[in-house]
Each structure stands twice: as C-alpha cells, then as structure tokens.
Amino acid sequence: MSSEKAESAKGRATSFAKISGRRSSPAKTSLEHAADAQWGRGLSTFVRISRLTLRHPWQVAITIVSTFIAATLQLFIPRLLGRAVDQAHGVVSGGSGGAAAQNALWVTAITLLVVSILRGLFTMSQNYYGESVGHRTGYELRLAFYEKIQRLSFSFHDKVHTGDLITLGMLDLEGVRMFFSTGLVRVVLLSVLVGVGAYLLISTDLVLGLLSLSFVPFVAWRSSVTNISLRLTWNTLQERLSVLSRVMEENLGGIRVVRAFAAQEHELSKFDHSSAEALELAHKRVNIRVSNTSAMNFSFLAAMCLVLWVGGNKVIDGEISVGTLASFLTFMTILQMPVRQLGLMVNSFARASSCGTRLFELLDLELPIKDAPDAKDLVVTDGTLRFDNVSFTYEGAGHPTLSGVSFEARRGETVGIVGPPGSGKSTLVHLLPRFYDVDGGSITIDGQDISKATLQSLRRAVGLVQQDSFLFTTSIENNIAYGNPWAREQRIERAAESAQLHNYIAGLPAGYGTIVGERGVSLSGGQRQRLSIARSLVLKPAVMIFDDSTAAIDAGTEQRIRSAMKRFAKDRVNLVISHRLSSLMHADQILFVEDGRIVERGTHEELLAMGGRYRALYDLQVRPGDEPLQTAEAS
Amino acid sequence: MSAATDSDEIENTSGRPPKAVVGSHREEEEVFGAAYDPRIVRRIWSYVRPYRMQVAISVVAVLVFTLTQLAIPLLIRYAIDNGMATNGSNRSTLTWVIAGFAVTILINYAASYVQETTVGAVAENLLFDLRRAMFSHLQRVSLSFMDKTEVGRLMSRLQGDVNSMQEFLETSVMSVGDIVLLFGIVGVLLFLDLRLGLLTLSTMPILFIVRLFWLPPAKVAFMGAHETNSTANGALAEGINGVRTVQSLDRQRVNFDLYDDKAHTNLRAHLRAAKFAQVMVPIVDTLTGIAMATVIVVGGSMVLGQALDVGVMVAFLFYIQRFFDPIRSLTMQYSVMQRAMASGQRISEVLDVPVDVVDGPNAIALSRDMDGSVEFKNVTFGYRKNQPVLKNISFKVKPGETVALVGPTGSGKTSAMALVHRFYDVWEGQVLVGGHDVRELTQDSLGDQVAMVLQDSFLFTGSVIENIRYHKTQATREDVVAAAKAVGAHDFIMRLPDGYDSKLEQRGGNLSSGQRQLISFARALVADAKILVLDEATANIDSYTEMLIQKALVTLLQGRTGLVIAHRLATIRGADRIIVLQNGEMVESGNHDQLMAKKGLYARLYNMNYSSFDDIPDELVAGAAPIGKAT
Structure with a gap:
C-alpha cells in the first residue's frame, strides 16, 4: 500500500501528517523535541532496530536480494531502449535493413519484456517482504509495549500522561516499524541505482554522464532539507491542532456552560484564535512543500535540457549515437523518482531515531515492583x-x-x-x-x-x-x-x-x-x-x-x-x-x-x-x- | 439470596476465559458514498465559491503544466529528427530547440509552482472554513440535538470529514491534469503515428479492466487493515487508561493473550493489504514492457523501412513511461471522491441541523435594572411529541427570593430550569423574566442576567483565573480574587503551585469535585447576574468541603433571585419556598414547615431518610400515595 501511495502523488507528506494527526489528538510533548535534538544518540537506536528486523532473517534476505536484482534490472532498461533505437536507426546493423536488423529488434524487444516482467516481480517481492518485515517487527514491538505498560507500577503511571503513552504505542512504534521498508531498503535501492548507474553512465561518456547526474545532489539536498523542516513544523502543527481540538471538544462537551453564560462569542473567538494559528502554519507548510517540489522538478528538467544540448552536439559530431543519447535521457527518468524520495529516507532515519529512542527507553525500564527472586505464593491461613x-x-x-x-x-x-x-x-x-x-x-x-x-x-x-x-x-x-x-x-x-x-x-x-x-x-x-x-x-x-x-x-x-x-x-x-x-x-x-x-x-x-x-x-x-x-x- | 453454592463452584481457569475481551468493536462510519452526489457538491461548492478565482487559476496552471509535460518528448523528438539528422545537420536548429526546451521548462516550473501553492492554500482554507462553519453553527443549534449527539461524533465531523474534503479538492485539481495528460498522450501518439499509436495504446484498456476488478477487493483489504489497526489501538488505549484496574484485578495475563489475538489479526490484515497493493506492480511493469516491446519491434521496423522518424520512436518510448501514471491516479481519485461524498453528506447534516431558538425580529435587550422576578405561566413543555415533561406549570418567584425545586428523578426540575434560560422554547404558556417573555428578549442579554451553575461543574483547560473569569474578560484580577474569597475558594487556590495562574488539567482533573464546584460558584459570582439558576451537585463530598459549599451557596444567593434544584436537606430547608414537582406537575408549594405539616408527598419523601430525593427508587415514590388521594 505504501508504495502505491508514495508513487501516486506528490506532496504525500502532508496527508500522512493528517492521517497520523487524526489518530493522535494528545499533543506531542517536549519529550519529542528533546529526543529530536539528539539524533546523535540515534546510532545505537538504528543498530537495535536493525537487530529487531534481523529476527526475520529470511525475509530480510529476500527483501535485500530482491532490491538488488530489481534495481539492477531497472538499469538495463535504458540500455536496451538505447540499443533498440540504434538498431532501428541502422547504427548497429550497419544500415543494411533486412532480416538481420529485424531479428535484432525482436531480440531486444523480448529481452526488454523479460527484464520488465522480472523487474516487476522483484520489485513486488522487495516491497512485499519489506512491508512484511516491518509489520512483523511492529507486531512484536506492540506486544512488548503492551506487556510493559501493563506491568509498570503505579508510580510510573502517576508520572506519565496517558496521552503520551498512547502516542508512544501508536505513532512512535509506527516510526520504528517503518524504518526497515522506508529507510534501510531505500538505502540499498538508491546505492545501486545511483552507484552502478553513475558508473555505467560515466564510463559511457564522462561529460554526458556527469550532466545526467547533475540534478542528483541538488534534489537530494533539497529533498532532505525539506523533509526535515516539514517534520519539525509537523510537530508544531500537531501541537496547535491539538489545542484547537481541545477547544472544540471542551466547547461541545461543556455546551451547557457555554449557553448558560451566553459565551458563544467568547468561544468563537477562542476557536478563531487557535484556528488562525494552526492555519498560518499549515500555509507555511504548503509553501515549504510546494516550492520544493517545483524546484526539484525544475532542476531535473534543466539537467535534461543540458544533456539534450550537449548530447545533441555530440550526436552531430558523430561521437555518440542517437540511441546512446536516448538511453541517457531515459536513464534520468528512471533515476528521478528514487532520488526525489531521498528526503523520505532521511525523514525515516530521523523519525526512527527519535521514536526509537523514546520507545526503547520505555521498553528498557526496570519494573520497580516485581516478584522478588525468592518469592513464594502467599498462603492465607488465619487471614491476619x-x-x-x-x-x-x-x-x-x-x-x-x-x-x-x-x-x-x-x-x-x-x-x-x-x-x-x-x-x-x-x-x-x-x-x-x-x-x-x-x-x-x-x-x-x-x-x-x-x-x-x-x-x-x-x-x-x-x-x-x-x-x-x-x-x-x-x-x-x-x-x-x-x-x-x-x-x-x-x-x-x-x-x-x-x-x-x-x-x-x-x-x-x-x-x-x-x-x-x-x-x-x-x-x-x-x-x-x-x-x-x-x-x-x-x-x-x-x-x-x-x-x-x-x-x-x-x-x-x-x-x-x-x-x-x-x-x-x-x-x-x-x-x-x-x-x-x-x-x-x-x-x-x-x-x-x-x-x-x-x-x-x-x-x-x-x-x-x-x-x-x-x-x-x-x-x-x-x-x-x-x-x-x-x-x-x-x- | 442464597449463598449455598458460593464456595463449591468449581471454575475451570485454563484456556481463554469466556467472559473477557479487550478493546471494543468500534462501529466504523460509512467510508465510501456514491461517487457523485450533485446535492452535496452544490452544498460544498458554496464554501469553495469565495476561492473560485484561485481555483480557476490553479486549473489553468495545471493545464499549462500538463501541456508542457506533454511537449517535452515532442521537443526531444524534434531535436533528434531535425537538429541531429545525419544528413544536412543543423546546429542552429538544435540550439533553437534547446532554447524552446528551456522556455518550456521555465513555464513548467512557474505553472507547477502556481498550481500547487494556490490549490494547497485553497484546500487548507476550505478545511478551516468548513470547520468554522460547523463549529459556529453548533453554537446555535438546539440543545436537544446536542443532548442526543456524542461529542466524539461531532469531533470526527470537525476533524476527519473536513480533512477528506481538503484532500478531495487538492486531488480534483490534479485529476483535471491527469485527464488532460491521459487524453493528451493518446492524442499525441495517434497524431505521431496512427498505426503504432493504436497498437501501443491497446495495452491501456487492459490496465483499466485489471484495475476495475482489482479495486473492490483491494479496497476491502485496505479497509480491513485500517479497521484492525484501530481495533488494536483501541485495545491498547483501553489497557493504558484502565491500567490501575487491570493491575488490581490481576488481569495482565488474560489481557495480554487477548491483545495478542487482536495484534495478530492486524498483522494478517496488513499482510493481505500489502499483497493487494504489490500485485499491481508486476502487472503494470509487464504492460509497460509489452508496450515498449511493441514500439521496438513495430516502430523499429518502420524506422528501418524509413516509414517513421527515429525521433518519433524515442518520443513513443518516453510517453510509454508516463502512460500508466494518470490511470493509476485517476482510479485512486475515484475512491477519494467516494470518501469525500460520504464526508460531505455528514458535514451537510451538521450544517442542516435546524436552529430552533433564535432571537425574534423585535427582540429587546433585557435591562440590568429589571426586577429579577421569574414567572412560569401555564407552561407545558417536552422534548418529544405528545410526551410533555412539564404540564401546565405556573409559579412566580419574587425578586430576591430563593426557591428550591424538589422532586424525584424525571419530575421535570432540570427542564424547568433550562426554560428560564430559554435553552428550549415552551410548547404552551410563557416563561417571564423581569416581566418579559423570554422569547421577546435577546438571548445574549438574557444570558447576562441569568447565571447558571450546573450540577456537573465543567471547567475548561486554562488557568484558574481564566476559568473564574470565563467570558467576562473585562473582569480584573481583584474581581476574581474577591469572588473566590466570597465563596471560600481562595485558600485552596492559593495552595496550588501557581495560585490563580495554576493551570487546570483537562476538566479540572487536578482538583477534587468539591473544589471544582467552588470554582464554578466563583464563576457565577463574577458573572454577577440578577438571577441565579443552580443545579446542586449530588456527589457526596467530604464533610470539610461540604461545609464550605453550603456557606458559599448562601453568599451566592445573597441579593439575587435564586432557583435551586436542591438535593441536600440543608439547602432545601434554607429556601424561602419549596416547589415539589412530580411527573411534570407541581404538586405542592410552601416552606419546609408548611409542607411537613401538610403530610403530603414532600413529608413522605423526607421521612424516607434518603440523602437526596433523586435516590429514592421509583417503586417507593409510586408507593408514596397517589397525588389526588393525599388529603
């Protein structure tokens, strides 16, 4: 489901925020910010999450292997397309036309079809097993969390707000659970695509290769910065929205008091005040998100324009074939989406770090009240x-x-x-x-x-x-x-x-x-x-x-x-x-x-x-x- | 009551206990409505209308954006065929195409920026506007609606449903782009080469058909994941909220197993949903592969035979890569629309709740100098047709007098009080305040002169001072302190960590119920109304606080007309007059001694030795002599 969503629209970040926001009316506390500030501590958290996912070694292995194969197969596609163009254009077959060229086209077409089908199957396997590992880890964490909460003594529950615990058990746990599929798997995918892809491109043509990749650092940087800043404002937005929902909830719950004091105007002004604060931030977030999407899109197209220009001249000079140029261009299209999603990956790391730190802190708590090592069942005799x-x-x-x-x-x-x-x-x-x-x-x-x-x-x-x-x-x-x-x-x-x-x-x-x-x-x-x-x-x-x-x-x-x-x-x-x-x-x-x-x-x-x-x-x-x-x- | 078998009951305590559940099944609301309902669209459109310029701009922008997207492969095609053609190559043509490309992507950038900012902003505004419209409407709708509607339900209108309207608006504009893109690609492909275009496009309907069959079961799977999620989360929340009870009754082990069941069901539902989502991936990839292979074989042969320019073939390959995106998002849009219609329906329902109590056209403001009298003249009133709660009630409360209303549960006391404040309109007769029919007064001025203290002292999140001051924002700190001192709340307030500025937790959770009452008394005192309507709390409070409350009551009623729904004997006895209600009729009236001497219902109830008349079981009330035969 997540890949369906991620692919289907730009700006999913906000609707995700809304979905989670709906579930978490309790405000995120200063706890969250404190934890956000210490991403440095995240490393041990990542190690621990990775260990948790490794409890499903086969599924993890299948996911990683599938990701490798799918990414590699994907890299073949531009090459095959380029070759097909050249075959049709008569560059490879020496311009003879005839049956040999026709056969060559058939071979390329069938290879391409097989590669596409295999890529699809391996991507499916990558996504499915990735999600599966995440959900299984989530299931285990849920049980551990539930058990812990039920056993922690009153003195713990006196200190901690129930709303915070619910947030921890729902949203934070989700952040940890998703880390494998949205964080780790993406690292593999991106490394193969960008790494192997860059090698292939640059070894084909240095200048053109560099130009084709020129948008990558920019998009990667923009996407990361934007996602982090969206994440930070998201926390604030949630706080403001929870103030707003509290105002509404109390108003509706206490409607008789409101009516008794004829305080509707007063209540509306309270509502407007909180509402305006939330709206202002919501607008700001729209702007952060949008200016980023357009800028990323633009940088990609600009790079494409450069490749077309420089590449075109190279074709005219006979340095490269039209097919090679076409394969450069299609390669860029393939690279575009995963690079844009780099921000999501960065976000996933940040989220897993802060969520995981909080969650593990709770799971690691010693039970202050538990059976003594030599505890015996109480035997009631006289009842004194x-x-x-x-x-x-x-x-x-x-x-x-x-x-x-x-x-x-x-x-x-x-x-x-x-x-x-x-x-x-x-x-x-x-x-x-x-x-x-x-x-x-x-x-x-x-x-x-x-x-x-x-x-x-x-x-x-x-x-x-x-x-x-x-x-x-x-x-x-x-x-x-x-x-x-x-x-x-x-x-x-x-x-x-x-x-x-x-x-x-x-x-x-x-x-x-x-x-x-x-x-x-x-x-x-x-x-x-x-x-x-x-x-x-x-x-x-x-x-x-x-x-x-x-x-x-x-x-x-x-x-x-x-x-x-x-x-x-x-x-x-x-x-x-x-x-x-x-x-x-x-x-x-x-x-x-x-x-x-x-x-x-x-x-x-x-x-x-x-x-x-x-x-x-x-x-x-x-x-x-x-x-x-x-x-x-x-x- | 026999205790015979109590100890010899042998219960099998192994396996899943028969009488245990965790969490509850939440009735999910209808998520999907009809895909299109003109009535709802019209209704919601009235909220989009103020932004129609922006919507128009973003639609234009999305069209421009889509057209530039469509143009890019064409430009590449032109560059290849005319700028790089091996025979008679023309560098200047290439340069011109590149210039055109640059201009196109600049337009593309601008259009995408304009479209997304405009539509994003409008959608956020729509969300907040709809929410405000509902919220402010709820401030005026009849209380009988509020009485029977759960707050949680309204909150999901104010939060969830407005969100799906926002999502709908945002994605609809994009859908316009998707539709244009879809038809654009079809058109361009057919235009570039009719035969190759037709061949390539033949994969498109396959995807449509596949998705048509895929969508309904997939939706069920996705909903299943969503529902089991909220069930598991509900059980978790319950475990957290009830943890003290869980531990004191030693239910941890049982609950863990039950929770495990739910969590596991959730896991299975998620895996099923993931299967459905992922199965589309190889299908789309296969179809893309087929389309590309077609272009390579058929198109390639045509290029070989000089029947097709190589650039066209490249353009075809580019279009194919974008080919399935619009189909995918359009089929998703269908679900978004259905969801939005269901939400829109619910939003309209809230907005359409009638407002029964409105200021009349000639309503006058109740003056502060009115005498403070309250009179019921032959009042008949009820909530449901033909089931009057008050039957032909008449009484008059003189300025400054304190009248206690007593009677068993369901006798109509609370309804009578609500009428003084015109929470509801009477069926027959009149309620007069200061000599004016309440229906001829503005509700605001009536509210200013009639203060109410409800049985359940509702406090808002905020500081103590904000709660006491409440809507009288002009009241000074001195006023607030004076009021708190007068009702005896000052001492405990000063003991709070920040005195009057101490934050109250939700609903005043950090105060005892007695302290909450004292604060609501202070709030009524600050409101300084001529008439005080008070519904005494029934909860048993420790003797120390109880004493404070009794004293505060005296202070509160001083110099005011008081109508008190009384429960405590001390309060009842302290009233100038007692009105006894039963089954919506006034059966007796007089002071305590007179009523006791009368030996009527009041005397009988009083002698039953209950701390409150409300506690007397119905059968005893019924047994307390039929009214007519009392004398």
Missing part, C-alpha cells in the same frame, strides 16, 4: 493482616505521606479509616496490593511479608474497590467478571444482587449483555461504584478494601449493600475508607489518619468519648438539619 511501623514517601515528594503506621486486623474484622482529604488514607491501602512498595516497616499477611510473595498470589488475596474505577467498553457481565473472567452467570448475578445493582441491570433491554463504558450506556457515579463493588464480590480475597467506594451511593442503598455483604465480610479482613461516618461507625476498629499518621484509634464509642478529632468530625456531620427529621418521625 498486620501493618508494622509502615512509612512511605512518593517519589519526588518532600515529605513522607505515611509514617509509623501500625495496626492489626483479623479475619472477619472491619477496620474503618477516616481523616481529612490528602491525609494518606488511599496511599495506605494502595500499599497492600503493592501498587507501591513501603519505604520502611513491613506489611504481613499471616506472617508472610507481602514483598516476598508473588505479585499474582498477593493481588488475588487483596481485593480493592476504588472510588472511581474504570469501566471497560464491554457488557456489564464482562465488567463484573473482570477479575475472574471464568465466573459463572449465577455468581455474577449474585454479586450484582449484593451490590444492589441487579434490579437496575435486569431492567435494561439487554440486561447483563448491555454494553457500558466509553462507547456504551453511561452509568451514574453511584452505579459505577456499585458495579465496582460487584466486581470485587466475584473474587474471594482474604483482604477486602473499600476506598471511599460508596461516596456516590446514597445512604439507604449503602445500608442495604452493607447488610447484603455481611456474609462475605465474615470470611476476610475488611478495610473501609469513607467520609461518611455512618459507613464505618460499626467497625471493630477505627483509625483516624492525619498527615500520614494514625492520630486516634478505637471503636466509635471510644473515639466519641475521647472528644478529639473524630468527635469534631462527627459533630460536623450530624448537622442541625437532621433534628427536624427526628421530631417528624417522633410525631
């Missing part, structure tokens, strides 16, 4: 969870988020965790499935340090219901069974029943088969949280964590969920984070966390009696507004 003097600091943060956290909980117990926003409650529970590793102290389950357990067994033992968990675009059934995709229907339904979601699902036209998520039916915040609870109920964890996971669920429903879950709760340790005290009042133990420390602990009654922070929060929540409620009930 212990935090022992745990402390934790986020990477790059000045002060610890958690310090000296110790507590113990047994199977069947519920621990409530409460505290002001940002006090470290969520961080505390994120240490349990080892989303982050503790900096000091230890966490044990039945006496086994979790950092010595295999990640898989640990995460199966720890269930976490997040405040805002991700809905995958698939059926409700598959979403509930996300952690256990082998779960049976009854089990999924029971989980949904306990999470008070079954009635809602049953009321949907497609029931459990209803597609939810980004492109499906949208669920309210409360419904999402209930689905997330159902998800955790399909599993049988030894420790269950509710991280503020009922915030969007009303008190009445929450009450029903709690009572439905009682039978599950007795088999495991339950950790409940909530802002709503009614959700954790009945806990066996309540921890009040502030600035990363447990500042108060005890049962609800004990903490109330203590008269400290918990008490203050309780008073805040039991507002005067609730009093009339009680009187109303009493009356």
